[in-house]
Amino acid sequence: xxATGFExxxxxxxxxxxxxxxxxxxxxxxxxxxxxxxxxxACQNWLKEIFKEENVADEFIVFDALFxxxxxxxxxxxxxxxxxxLTRILLQKKWHILILLHKLYSFTEIIKxxxxxxxxxxPVRVGMDGSGRGFFLTHRLRYNRYGRKHYxxxxxxxxxxxxxxxxxxxxxxxxxxxxxxxxxKFLEEIGLNKNSLLVGYCPTGRRKTRWWDWNGYVEVLxxxxxxxxxxYFLLTIGREEAAERFFKEKLGEKLIVAxxxxxxxxxxxxxxxxxxxxxxxxxxHLAFAVGVPTIGLFGPAEWQKWAYNDEKxxxxxxxxxxxxxxxxxxxxxxxxxxxxxxxxVIEKVKIALEGKWEDRW
Numbered sequence: 001x002x003a004t005g006f007e008x009x010x011x012x013x014x015x016x017x018x019x020x021x022x023x024x025x026x027x028x029x030x031x032x033x034x035x036x037x038x039x040x041x042a043c044q045n046w047l048k049e050i051f052k053e054e055n056v057a058d059e060f061i062v063f064d065a066l067f068x069x070x071x072x073x074x075x076x077x078x079x080x081x082x083x084x085x086l087t088r089i090l091l092q093k094k095w096h097i098l099i100l101l102h103k104l105y106s107f108t109e110i111i112k113x114x115x116x117x118x119x120x121x122x123p124v125r126v127g128m129d130g131s132g133r134g135f136f137l138t139h140r141l142r143y144n145r146y147g148r149k150h151y152x153x154x155x156x157x158x159x160x161x162x163x164x165x166x167x168x169x170x171x172x173x174x175x176x177x178x179x180x181x182x183x184x185k186f187l188e189e190i191g192l193n194k195n196s197l198l199v200g201y202c203p204t205g206r207r208k209t210r211w212w213d214w215n216g217y218v219e220v221l222x223x224x225x226x227x228x229x230x231x232y233f234l235l236t237i238g239r240e241e242a243a244e245r246f247f248k249e250k251l252g253e254k255l256i257v258a259x260x261x262x263x264x265x266x267x268x269x270x271x272x273x274x275x276x277x278x279x280x281x282x283x284x285h286l287a288f289a290v291g292v293p294t295i296g297l298f299g300p301a302e303w304q305k306w307a308y309n310d311e312k313x314x315x316x317x318x319x320x321x322x323x324x325x326x327x328x329x330x331x332x333x334x335x336x337x338x339x340x341x342x343x344x345v346i347e348k349v350k351i352a353l354e355g356k357w358e359d360r361w
Contacts, residue, residue, distance in 0.1 A: 017282025205281030
């Protein structure tokens with residue numbers, strides 16, 4: 001497909017931080033492949049925070065409530081107001097290409113992509129087709145939900161249906177100097193310097209089924225403290241105040257809490273870490289994208305699709321009979337996460353901290 005004659009391109013990308021990070025290589029290739037086109041990304045605000053400084057789009061369409069809505073939200077009047085506003089915006093412009101970077105695992109997940117397909121009236125509709133659910137697409141990437149292909153490759157292969165190449169599939173977040181400077185000042189005010197060891201970690205996440213035992217994190221971090229006296233621990237959490245209280249009691253003055261920061265400023269602080277340990281959640285992807293050696297603790301989700309094949313990424317996972325699982329509440333005793341031992345996490349920590357990584361300051 002030639003990169004001319006397509007004035008307006010619309011990309012639908014919903015999800016969390018990890019979804020944004022794994023989309024970056026494909027979006028950069030799209031920008032390079034269609035340099036004269038106007039690219040608009042429809043996404044939630046937290047994805048816009050990541051994308052807006054990466055030069056992958058000219059405009060954004062953001063309706064947080066609507067784009068995050070599920071079946072339980074159908075009676076929310078705010079959803080319907082945003083739907084009417086979205087309809088007006090999409091009908092005002094002629095769209096030439098619609099790219100749906102939204103998984104079609106179930107019938108309910110078809111609704112939003114199908115709505116965009118109907119409202120944009122785009123002659124070219126590109127997306128991922130799982131089990132025939134992409135019937136409304138003109139260009140389909142057929143994929144297996146239980147396959148082992150990484151999501152970076154799934155999304156890149158989807159965009160390549162337009163005839164462009166995604167040659168560099170490394171998810172890199174390119175922080176601005178201002179973002180790095182804010183992080184540097186934040187840590188210096190606390191008392192850190194380039195000789196201090198900083199280990200970041202994220203013990204929470206949207207789905208509690210993916211949480212590793214908090215006491216396990218404490219044991220690992222206390223081992224680090226016993227080996228490296230001048231060390232600090234960066235706790236990244238969302239709204240889990242219970243986690244902040246728990247770790248502050250256990251780790252005391254060694255604990256630094258990063259909560260309420262804009263995503264890219266948080267990424268700047270995380271970039272100063274020597275190591276990041278995390279449940280399978282957004283900050284794990286954020287840490288890896290800014291070049292930090294990362295240990296990912298995987299449980300019920302498809303680790304092959306989210307763990308990075310890179311020397312700086314260390315995935316820990318154990319297979320169980322009920323894997324993979326997409327439940328919000330575990331009825332099997334949380335076995336997959338309980339199988340992760342403190343000892344094997346410490347072994348990965350040793351390997352990661354022995355690496356000669358580039359100067360973070």
